Amino acid sequence: MPLNQQIVLDNRPQGEATTGNFKLVSRDTPPLEDGQVLVRHHYLSLDPYMRGRMNDGKSYAQPQPLGEVMIGGTVGEVVESRSPKYAAGDKVVGMGGWQEYSVVSADQPGALRKVDTTHVPLSHYLGAVGMPGVTAWYGLVKIIEPQAGQTVVVSAATGAVGSAYGALAKARGLRAVGIAGGPDKCKYAVDELGFDACVDYKLHQDAGSLAKALREACPKGIDGYFENVGGMVLDAVLANMNAHGRIAVCGMIAGYDGRPMPLAYPALILVNRLKVQGFIVGEHMEVWPEALKELGTLVATGKLRPRESIAQGIASAPEAFLGLLKGKNFGKQLVKLI
């Protein structure tokens, strides 16, 4: 059996996460038992939620255990099978973790899913046609529930969730406005992702200044907001929300490092009769088929052309992950493992 390089969580972050929290180890892959398959990972997905798992505190999921392989979504190819459900050569998406191979019990519900790479590149099943895409879909369709002509905003607009959100919004005839960091990302959001406008938060020192820029980009106010970052950006958006606006809360990257990120004016929730709703898409499996179908069609027809930031080799995963938390990636952050 092949040697398997893995990244394990070695110790928990004190404040900001560092590469020293991780450790690279090599282990033999165990021989397959009946019903198992061996998957060689082509890509590993890096996502902000992983930062939350590194802490020991209360969160929506169990903490990542120390000394075990970091959790993470993967796409790859079945290289050996002792299950009638899969054959060598099958392309699959799963939760293989930060490692080069995984041994998976094929009968475990939801552990693996076969995918078709005829019209959709394999890596996109970790982004636009995977968990981030469905996350954008759920937030927009099920929480924001936009009506024609409304204005919807997303932070981290060029990321995996943001770019899917933009395409889904435009497909519904909405005004889609992004928030991103730096002129390159903002230009890309408008030119390539189809956003009607994009506001560069790095040009603003405080929420008041950012709120003013948002007002120019959203002259009719904001009806729906998909929250990915928290902090100053959320404060600035709140100041522009229309009455009865909806905010889908899915990530608060700015807050994952343990520093509390207070919300300055929660009274605006009352003043504008807002709905602010947190969710994690893994709790809404019933929408996945519908969402994946729409997202796959958008990609296959060129209406959603997600960008990827690709690090090479499993050893590069910790550094790439820390960069993601700081917004250094440009598009969906992946690690290529072959």
Add this chain to the structure above:
Amino acid sequence: MPLNQQIVLDNRPQGEATTGNFKLVSRDTPPLEDGQVLVRHHYLSLDPYMRGRMNDGKSYAQPQPLGEVMIGGTVGEVVESRSPKYAAGDKVVGMGGWQEYSVVSADQPGALRKVDTTHVPLSHYLGAVGMPGVTAWYGLVKIIEPQAGQTVVVSAATGAVGSAYGALAKARGLRAVGIAGGPDKCKYAVDELGFDACVDYKLHQDAGSLAKALREACPKGIDGYFENVGGMVLDAVLANMNAHGRIAVCGMIAGYDGRPMPLAYPALILVNRLKVQGFIVGEHMEVWPEALKELGTLVATGKLRPRESIAQGIASAPEAFLGLLKGKNFGKQLVKLI
């Protein structure tokens, strides 16, 4: 026509509201035109939302104009009518404002409503069987949507909204926990209003300490919270919310004075996948008949025995109102005008 004493808004508060913001004036009531009625007010309702109207900033409603009679709910008796819809002696509820009499166009939709005082005392139509009661009903039934066996919490538990909320929660078989200030209010909440427990926030210096007390009162966590005050109380409740909990936001007394009351850990909205929704009940007139019917029955059958704090005479309204903002009232704050 009788002389009418009125309280007008003389100037806007700089920070905390003071009696100097108001002015008492006397004016003759104008002669009635066709279709109008003259109502003599028996009670004026004082409510936290009025503080928001005193500011000039963006809120859910137009600011109270300077020099005009303060807005407010009233119950009273028709003393003269030039409308076929009302006769002298009819008991009515309306928005007569901070004054002894009002002249009302009977055809204006929603301006006046005849009420039956056989089983429900007139003053209760400003509280349990009026806007505050419907507010509690909407928050509990339409936003929190509790399921059997769940725990629901309300701040300002002995106030007009809180006491109705408690009775509505108990009628649905829920665990109802109040938050109130001082041992007298807490004892009253449990002994008279039927709450299962009541936490005295005045015993706690910070959100952490209050959160611990709430945990003891809510051993299964909190599924629904009706937010009336903001600030430290909201932070403490948030720390005890169960996954998929719902928070109805209707008042943030602590924030009305213009001092921002930040929310310390908005990330908890994501961690626990909460829904936080602001509302004002005047935008949901469709629920009023159903809500008023249930509330009237609860009062008529003695299951809801709301307490009232009654100030005497129109001149006492500003002082009573400022006391309400500081939690000095005990039960629904009214001004008796006859």
